[in-house]
Amino acid sequence: MLSNQPALIQFVLKLQQIRRMMKTGYRISVLFILLAAFSCAADHAVDDAYAQVLALHDEVMPQMSTMSGLEMTLQEIVKDSTISQSGLDSLQQCLKALGDAEEGMWEWMNQFKKPETGTDKNEALRYLETKKESIKMVGTAMASSMESAQKLVDQYKK
Amino acid sequence: MRYFFIIALAAVLITSGCQEKKPLPIIGNIETTATGDTIYPVIRDFSFINQDSQVVTNKDLLGKVTIADFFFTSCPSICPIVKKQELRLYDRFDNYPDLMLVSFTIDPKRDTPERLHLYAQNLEVDPKRWVFLTGPKDELHAISKDYVSIVLEDPDAPGGFDHSGRLILVDKNAHVRSFCNGTDPKEVDRFMEDVQWLLDNGGE
Numbered sequence: 001m002l003s004n005q006p007a008l009i010q011f012v013l014k015l016q017q018i019r020r021m022m023k024t025g026y027r028i029s030v031l032f033i034l035l036a037a038f039s040c041a042a043d044h045a046v047d048d049a050y051a052q053v054l055a056l057h058d059e060v061m062p063q064m065s066t067m068s069g070l071e072m073t074l075q076e077i078v079k080d081s082t083i084s085q086s087g088l089d090s091l092q093q094c095l096k097a098l099g100d101a102e103e104g105m106w107e108w109m110n111q112f113k114k115p116e117t118g119t120d121k122n123e124a125l126r127y128l129e130t131k132k133e134s135i136k137m138v139g140t141a142m143a144s145s146m147e148s149a150q151k152l153v154d155q156y157k158k
Numbered sequence: 159m160r161y162f163f164i165i166a167l168a169a170v171l172i173t174s175g176c177q178e179k180k181p182l183p184i185i186g187n188i189e190t191t192a193t194g195d196t197i198y199p200v201i202r203d204f205s206f207i208n209q210d211s212q213v214v215t216n217k218d219l220l221g222k223v224t225i226a227d228f229f230f231t232s233c234p235s236i237c238p239i240v241k242k243q244e245l246r247l248y249d250r251f252d253n254y255p256d257l258m259l260v261s262f263t264i265d266p267k268r269d270t271p272e273r274l275h276l277y278a279q280n281l282e283v284d285p286k287r288w289v290f291l292t293g294p295k296d297e298l299h300a301i302s303k304d305y306v307s308i309v310l311e312d313p314d315a316p317g318g319f320d321h322s323g324r325l326i327l328v329d330k331n332a333h334v335r336s337f338c339n340g341t342d343p344k345e346v347d348r349f350m351e352d353v354q355w356l357l358d359n360g361g362e
Contacts (some may be wrong), residue, residue, distance in 0.1 A: 007354075010193065054234060054235055058235055058236065061235075061236075061321065062321070064319075065319055065320065065321055068299055068319050069303075072303075103267075105243060106230075106232075106265050106268065107228075107268065109232045109233065109234060110232040110265075110268050112232075112234055114234075154188070
């Protein structure tokens with residue numbers, strides 16, 4: 001019995017060691033799960049912000065076709081030799097506003113890029129926030145130039 | 159005698175299952191002249207530059223069946239989806255040298271031949287089978303409006319250039335024969351059968 005005692009102590013010590021290892025393992029696992037959940041949430045935040053910017057773009061983009069149609073109509077009207085100089089000036093001014101707004105949209109799309117995987121989350125969110133604000137401004141410029149153009153079309157195409 | 163009935167029944171079942179596809183109509187406003195001649199709408203003449211900086215005109219495409227679309231390389235949403243569907247068409251009809259895909263840019267300022275070349279290179283497509291065209295903005299927007307007017311059967315169709323993601327099938331004689339929403343894979347499946355029918359019928 002006595003000769004077995006060290007073995008028994010060793011066995012109990014081993015058990016305690018295993019328990020400690022399991023506890024540490026459990027803590028590490030929990031930590032990993034929390035980290036994974038946190039990183040998933042971070043990815044979603046960037047993806048959601050990207051989707052919001054794209055949704056704003058998708059609202060504005062179809063108006064480009066209408067805008068190009070208005071531009072073509074105004075270009076036809078400008079050819080009318082009976083229009084007064086002041087009338088021509090407002091038409092040209094409106095054509096310029098349409099052109100600038102259109103250019104603004106093309107440039108916005110040309111510069112817009114989805115943040116690459118691995119980009120710092122805060123940096124990506126800041127970039128997308130800037131793009132969100134700029135696409136809103138592009139949309140406003142387009143709407144305002146189209147409104148003025150439509151008024152001129154209604155005036156001269158009666 | 160019993161075998162005869164079984165074979166006859168099988169033949170009836172097989173033939174009834176294979177319904178022949180209806181011929182594709184010519185799309186657009188068809189006019190009749192005072193002398194009684196019928197005029198079918200055709201795609202207007204054009205001359206643009208491809209991704210290899212070579213001039214491509216409508217005459218180069220006569221005698222070929224074409225699938226046309228309007229796009230731009232920086233398009234973040236619709237175009238990548240449509241291009242994926244066009245690649246399906248490109249792969250499915252790789253044994254038909256008389257079929258060409260023609261993508262017109264609607265943003266010529268940024269879509270230079272060099273940029274189109276890079277875009278085509280990334281798609282890994284053969285310039286002999288798929289051309290990407292650029293040119294003066296007014297002319298590109300006018301031809302886009304032309305395609306839309308024919309497709310919508312309305313010569314006064316409102317709006318400017320087309321950015322709907324439509325794919326338009328044009329026959330050997332520049333008549334529009336079919337179109338689909340290029341963002342919808344099921345519509346593209348149906349469109350593929352139209353392309354197949356046109357190719358099987360000599361492209362006209």
